[in-house]
Amino acid sequence: xxxxxxxxxxxxxxxxxxxxxxxxxxxxxxxxxxxxxxxxxxxxxxxxxxxxxxxxxxxxxxxxxxxxxxxxxxxxxxxxxxxxxxxxxxxxxxxxxxxxxxxxxxxxxxxxxxxxxxxxxxxxxxxxxxxxxxxxxxxxxxxxxxxxxxxxxxxxxxxxxxxxxxxxxxxxxxxxxxxxxxxxxxxxxxxxxxxxxxxxxxxxxxxxxxxxxxxxxxxxxxxxxxxxxxxxxxxxxxxxxxxxxxxxxxxxxxxxxxxxxxxxxxxxxxxxxxxxxxxxxxxxxxxxxxxxxxxxxxxxxxxxxxxxxxxxxxxxxxxxxxxxxxxxxxxxxxxxxxxxxxxxxxxxxxxxxxxxxxxxxxxxxxxxxxxxxxxxxxxxxxxxxxxxxxxxxxxxxxxxxxxxxxxxxxxxxxxxxxxxxxxxxxxxxxxxxxxxxxxxxxxxxxxxxxxxxxxxxxxxxxxxxxxxxxxxxxxxxxxxxxxxxxxxxxxxxxxxxxxxxxxxxxxxxxxxxxxxxxxxxxxxxxxxxxxxxxxxxxxxxxxxxxxxxxxxxxxxxxxxxxxxxxxxxxxxxxxxxxxxxxxxxxxxxxxxxxxxxxxxxxxxxxxxxxxxxxxxxxxxxxxxxxxxxxxxxxxxxxxxxxxxxxxxxxxxxxxxxxxxxxxxxxxxxxxxxxxxxxxxxxxxxxxxxxxxxxxxxxxxxxxxxxxxxxxxxxxxxxxxxxxxxxxxxxxxxxxxxxxxxxxxxxxxxxxxxxxx
Numbered sequence: 001x002x003x004x005x006x007x008x009x010x011x012x013x014x015x016x017x018x019x020x021x022x023x024x025x026x027x028x029x030x031x032x033x034x035x036x037x038x039x040x041x042x043x044x045x046x047x048x049x050x051x052x053x054x055x056x057x058x059x060x061x062x063x064x065x066x067x068x069x070x071x072x073x074x075x076x077x078x079x080x081x082x083x084x085x086x087x088x089x090x091x092x093x094x095x096x097x098x099x100x101x102x103x104x105x106x107x108x109x110x111x112x113x114x115x116x117x118x119x120x121x122x123x124x125x126x127x128x129x130x131x132x133x134x135x136x137x138x139x140x141x142x143x144x145x146x147x148x149x150x151x152x153x154x155x156x157x158x159x160x161x162x163x164x165x166x167x168x169x170x171x172x173x174x175x176x177x178x179x180x181x182x183x184x185x186x187x188x189x190x191x192x193x194x195x196x197x198x199x200x201x202x203x204x205x206x207x208x209x210x211x212x213x214x215x216x217x218x219x220x221x222x223x224x225x226x227x228x229x230x231x232x233x234x235x236x237x238x239x240x241x242x243x244x245x246x247x248x249x250x251x252x253x254x255x256x257x258x259x260x261x262x263x264x265x266x267x268x269x270x271x272x273x274x275x276x277x278x279x280x281x282x283x284x285x286x287x288x289x290x291x292x293x294x295x296x297x298x299x300x301x302x303x304x305x306x307x308x309x310x311x312x313x314x315x316x317x318x319x320x321x322x323x324x325x326x327x328x329x330x331x332x333x334x335x336x337x338x339x340x341x342x343x344x345x346x347x348x349x350x351x352x353x354x355x356x357x358x359x360x361x362x363x364x365x366x367x368x369x370x371x372x373x374x375x376x377x378x379x380x381x382x383x384x385x386x387x388x389x390x391x392x393x394x395x396x397x398x399x400x401x402x403x404x405x406x407x408x409x410x411x412x413x414x415x416x417x418x419x420x421x422x423x424x425x426x427x428x429x430x431x432x433x434x435x436x437x438x439x440x441x442x443x444x445x446x447x448x449x450x451x452x453x454x455x456x457x458x459x460x461x462x463x464x465x466x467x468x469x470x471x472x473x474x475x476x477x478x479x480x481x482x483x484x485x486x487x488x489x490x491x492x493x494x495x496x497x498x499x500x501x502x503x504x505x506x507x508x509x510x511x512x513x514x515x516x517x518x519x520x521x522x523x524x525x526x527x528x529x530x531x532x533x534x535x536x537x538x539x540x541x542x543x544x545x546x547x548x549x550x551x552x553x554x555x556x557x558x559x560x561x562x563x564x565x566x567x568x569x570x571x572x573x574x575x576x577x578x579x580x581x582x583x584x585x586x587x588x589x590x591x592x593x594x595x596x597x598x599x600x601x602x603x604x605x606x607x608x609x610x611x612x613x614x615x616x617x618x619x620x621x622x623x624x625x626x627x628x629x630x631x632x633x634x635x636x637x638x639x640x641x642x643x644x645x646x647x648x649x650x651x652x653x654x655x656x657x658x659x660x661x662x663x664x665x666x667x668x669x670x671x672x673x674x675x676x677x678x679x680x681x682x683x684x685x686x687x688x689x690x691x692x693x694x695x696x697x698x699x700x701x702x703x704x705x706x707x708x709x710x711x712x713x714x715x716x717x718x719x720x721x722x723x724x725x726x727x728x729x730x731x732x733x734x735x736x737x738x739x740x741x742x743x744x745x746x747x748x749x750x751x752x753x754x755x756x
Contacts, residue, residue, distance in 0.1 A: 027075055029065045031058065032088035035169055035182055038370050039087065042173070046085050047078065061415045065089065086172030117228050124162050124221040127154045131214035148200040148211060155213035159193050162220040183370060185223060187377075188402030192216040192727055195395050212395065215727035219403055222728075227738075248320055248341060252285035253277040255329065270332050278317075278328040286319040287334035287341075295326030373405040373717070380721045393723060400720035404730035405713055413705035416745035421698025428753040429681035430691045437677030440661045441695035443642045447590055447663075447688060448633060450647035450655070451601035451611065454665060455685060456577040458648070460489050462497035463558055464574035466549050475571045477503045479563050482521035482528040485511045490561065491519065491530075493575050518561065529564040536562050536569065546572050557603070557610040579611070582755065586686035587616045589754070593689060596641075600624055600632060600655075629655035646688055663688055682755075690753040701748055705741045712737040 034040055040058040043065065047056035052073035058065045067078055075091040082089035131154060134146045166189070169182030192212035199211060254265050255275040262277055267285045270276070275291065278284050284297070296308035299321045308324055311317060317330055320341045336342060380401050384394035422432050432438050449455050465472045480498030483491035484507050498505060508521035508528070517538075518531015529539055533550070536543045541564045549572045550560040558574040590597050596618045601608050608622035624632055629647075633655045637643050645652070645659035656662030656676050664676035665683045680687045716733055719725050725733070 025069055025071065027067045027069065027078065028092040029067065029075075029078065029082070029089040030092055031063050031065050031082065032090075033169070033172070034058075034060055034063060034087060039173070043082060043085055043087055046081060050078070050081055053078075059415055061419055064092070086175060114228065117224060120162055121221065121224050121228060124158050124217070124224060127158050128214065128217040128221050130154065131217060134214070148203065151211055151213040152197060152200050155193055155196070155217045158217040158220055159189065162224055163189055163216075166220075184373060184402050184405060185219070187374075188399045188727065189216040189219050191395060191402070192219070192399045195391075212399070212727065215396075215399065218728040219730070249283040249285050253279070253282075268336075270335055272332050272335065274332045276330050276332060278323045278330055280323055280325050280327060282323050284317050284319050284321050284323060284328075284330065286330075286332045287339045288317055288319075288330040288332045290315050290317060290328050291331050292329035293327050295328055296324035298322040298324065369405070373401065376405075376717060376721065377401045383721075384723070396727060397721060397723045399727040400723075400725045400730040401717060403727055404716040404720045404725065404733050413709045413741050413745075414702050416742050417698055417701035417705055417748065420745045420748035421694060421701065421751075424748050424751045425691070425694045428687070428690060428694070428751075428755075430687060430694065430753070431679040431681065432691075432695070433677045433679075437661055438695050438698055440642070441644070441678065441692055442699045444595065444644045444661060444692055446596045446598065446636060446641040447644045447646060448598045448600050448636070448655075448659070449617075449685065450629070450645075450652050451599055451603065451608070452577060453648040453683075454646050455583045455599060455615075456579055456611070458577065458683075460493040460559065460575040461578050462493050462573060463576045463578065464553055465571070466553075466574070467571040468545060469570065472571075473501070473503065475563055476501070476573075477505065478523055478528060478565060479530055479573060481505045481523055482508050482511070482530060483519060484508065486513065486519060488513070488519075490559065490575050494573060526566045530561050530573075532560075533562065536564060539564070539567075541567065541569050543569060545569065550574075555606075555610070557607040579615075580683070580685060582684045582686040584615060586684070586688060586755075589686060589689040590692075591616055591618075593692065595689075595692070598636070600629060627654075630658040633658040644688070644692070646685065648683070663691065684755055686755040687753065690755050694751055694753075697748060697751055701745055705744055708744070709737065709741055 031040075031043065034043070040060040044056050044058040047053055047058070047065065047067055050073065052070050054068040054070055056065060056067045065082070079089045079091065130146055131151055163186070166182045166185045170186040173183055193216040196211040196213045196216070248267065250267060251264050252267050252270055253262050253276055254270065255262060255277055270286055276285055276288070280295070290311055290313050292313060294310070294312040296310050297317060298308050299318065311328070316333075317328070318340045319334075334340070377398050381394055381398040384397050385391075418435060418438070421438070425432055432441075452458055465476055467475045476494070476498050480495045480503065483494050484505060486492065486495075495505070506523070508523050510522040512520045514520060514531065514535060517535035518529065521528045521530075529535060529541065533543050533547060536546070541562070543562060546560075546562040546569050550562070553560050553572070553574040556576075558576040561573050561575075562569055563571050563573060587597050597616075598619045598621060599608065599612055599615075599617050600621050601611075602624055603611070603622055605620075605622045608620050612620045621632055629645075629652065633643055633645055637658070637660065643659045644661045644663055645655045646663040646665070647653075647656055648665035652664075656664060661678060662676035663678045663680065665680055678691050680691065712733065716725070716730070716737075720730050
């Protein structure tokens with residue numbers, strides 16, 4: 001349903017919306033016009049100083065601003081303030097429709113810019129080529145000189161067509177009392193072009209001396225080329241959210257009240273409780289539960305699971321996943337912002353928009369970077385001039401300093417690596433909540449696993465069938481038939497095991513559950529009892545043999561039920577919460593990474609040791625009640641360990657919060673996912689190692705990028721000041737610095753999880 005219809009149907013919506021604006025809130029804006037880190041730092045500084053703003057965070061690669069207000073500001077005031085600073089701001093609408101529209105507009109805008117800049121680059125290169133050829137011929141000993149007036153015409157066209165963007169950006173920055181990369185480029189190229197133009201005019205009609213027309217033209221051409229490469233690389237780092245946003249279908253096949261009529265409607269017109277038909281090959285339109293049909297679903301982009309997952313009636317499905325070969329009737333359970341896909345996108349976006357502690361230092365450096373460079377350029381000019389150097393050499397060194405120093409690489413170093421790393425993790429089904437979680441995860445040296453639902457499947461499965469008359473199939477068929485009406489997990493495990501074996505089952509003519517003991521059912525005229533020894537004894541059943549077998553199996557951490565038919569015990573069934581298939585490999589990988597592992601469980605010591613036997617687990621802590629898990633985590637952290645807690649249940653939430661980093665299984669409770677810093681969308685413990693590895697890789701990229709960003713300027717600026725770099729080479733180095741940083745971050749997109 002559209003927003004307009006929703007407000008019409010709910011008259012209080014408008015007042016509620018107005019009330020939301022006046023209450024403390026976090027607002028997100030799309031920011032336009034930023035060119036470098038100095039721009040984002042300037043906007044952030046301006047926003048932070050606004051009365052009513054608690055904190056502000058401006059993200060350069062994503063071109064967004066997140067503003068937390070105390071409730072006294074509205075979005076319009078913030079937009080006006082940003083506009084007065086020389087940039088544009090537009091409030092971000094929420095919801096899938098708005099996201100899809102925003103993504104479509106962004107893609108169209110990016111395509112237009114790439115076409116425009118690509119055409120300008122070709123034109124600029126063609127105009128600069130004759131001057132470059134002239135310089136190259138002179139260096140090779142075959143002087144070929146283009147007339148000064150011809151150089152002036154070629155360079156002026158480049159200066160106007162390509163340089164105009166830098167003049168506009170520089171004007172806006174200076175008008176707002178700041179300085180950014182545009183100021184440096186505009187000053188540097190204008191100095192080279194202006195000096196050469198003066199020499200050309202004064203020498204007319206003769207030929208002037210050495211000119212810098214080729215320097216200004218080549219600098220602008222190289223910077224434009226660098227910007228194109230940078231934009232392409234930045235776009236690749238943000239591919240994860242775009243791919244997730246593209247998963248949501250726009251239409252759904254709603255099943256009418258009569259169960260037969262099918263109408264095609266917008267997904268926004270659906271409500272929880274509606275039934276939809278999902279045909280083979282279609283995307284599931286919303287989160288829901290299968291009420292009819294069976295198929296296999298491709299959940300790769302949501303959970304990272306590469307193999308289609310079999311789904312049957314009663315199973316939950318996630319909006320955005322792709323249906324396989326069977327038709328499904330699905331009852332809608334969650335829509336829009338309440339859906340799992342929306343939650344995933346929110347987690348990824350919040351992580352990518354967050355700011356690392358080290359970035360705050362970089363922002364402070366970027367804020368003063370341009371003024372410092374302008375001061376260095378002035379000192380360079382004065383030093384060369386007063387040392388008796390020629391004006392040519394003085395201008396060349398000064399222009400080189402202005403051009404090579406660019407804060408772009410510094411500003412892009414951390415956020416591009418963060419965006420690429422969290423995006424790669426999201427594609428693998430690993431959702432990292434924020435930068436703090438990422439930074440903490442790479443320091444983890446101890447991983448605590450809750451047993452049930454984490455290392456184990458979390459639900460009992462039939463493991464042993466002991467039939468006294470050796471007819472196991474008959475006993476299982478009767479036991480499963482008797483428990484068809486049962487909702488107990490043990491009964492369901494027996495029924496599931498019988499169906500897996502293809503046994504034919506028949507519903508009992510009567511069924512009664514006995515709390516704490518078992519069930520009594522009537523099958524084909526015979527009374528069937530299934531339960532513990534107490535039930536058997538109270539019904540006069542001889543349990544001598546079944547007690548011996550049960551004692552043996554219970555020593556292996558299994559739960560046993562005796563089967564009695566027509567007053568006689570016929571066998572024993574044993575169930576257990578079995579280990580996940582990936583558990584041994586997961587523990588081995590963590591051990592290889594130098595990380596200690598601990599199993600935390602409420603089971604008795606004997607049962608816990610039986611489960612852990614044969615596993616490469618470092619330690620077992622048993623007999624811990626749910627309320628004691630957080631205390632155990634706190635005790636280990638006090639010992640100096642950097643602890644990650646892995647769990648999936650509601651009772652794991654306190655322990656997840658107490659650990660340095662909480663890791664929640666996506667198959668578990670919503671409370672656990674909300675508490676954890678990392679969520680694994682697949683219930684696989686081997687993804688824990690992948691989560692720690694990708695966090696280490698991302699932090700490593702951040703450090704590499706910061707190193708390269710600083711080293712370019714630390715080495716480049718002095719070389720330029722001492723005249724060891726020509727302005728053209730300085731321009732190439734400046735463009736290369738930003739491209740190398742963004743490209744290095746984009747390499748994280750190649751990261752793949754080892755969990756298959």
